[in-house]
Amino acid sequence: MSSIPDSQLGLTQSEIHLLRQHQQIALSQAGSSSSRAASRASSQGRLLLDPTSLQALSAHFDRLMHSIQQRWQALSQQTQIATQIQYDRAGNAIQMADAEIARFRAILREIDELEVEFDKVRRIGEIVKGFRARVQHLERRI
Numbered sequence: 001m002s003s004i005p006d007s008q009l010g011l012t013q014s015e016i017h018l019l020r021q022h023q024q025i026a027l028s029q030a031g032s033s034s035s036r037a038a039s040r041a042s043s044q045g046r047l048l049l050d051p052t053s054l055q056a057l058s059a060h061f062d063r064l065m066h067s068i069q070q071r072w073q074a075l076s077q078q079t080q081i082a083t084q085i086q087y088d089r090a091g092n093a094i095q096m097a098d099a100e101i102a103r104f105r106a107i108l109r110e111i112d113e114l115e116v117e118f119d120k121v122r123r124i125g126e127i128v129k130g131f132r133a134r135v136q137h138l139e140r141r142i
Helices: 013-030 034-043 051-141
Strands: 003-005 046-048
Touching: 013 034, 013 046, 013 051, 034 046
Parallel strands: none
Antiparallel strands: 003 046
16 A cells, blocks of 8 residues: 655645544545554554545545535524524613603603693692782772
8 A cells, every 4th residue: 555754745734634533434434444554654653545445534624524514504604593583682671771761751741731730720729829919908808
């Protein structure tokens, strides 16, 4: 089986480690006898390049990419739903705030109207007191 040194791949150590790990997974999932050869090559700092190993690695990465894409789509959908819920809640909060502001303004209008009425009644009350005082004064004179 052909192999190449890991250092010739132009990858970082963490990328090489990840590639070795995924080659082992891919070959063990494929049930390939190359799994032991990949393990031996890995221990020697090399990566298998035979067609079976590369095909298994390619199929593994295709499955992995598909799984990542599905997870990304699910998270994207959940994000959209959460965003829509927050948007709806904000819209409802704004509507409720607008309704409360309108109610508060109506109350203030009523208070203003009552103050005007109160002033009218107070003036009338003062006029009545004035008339009563005059009537009492006239009664005393008579």
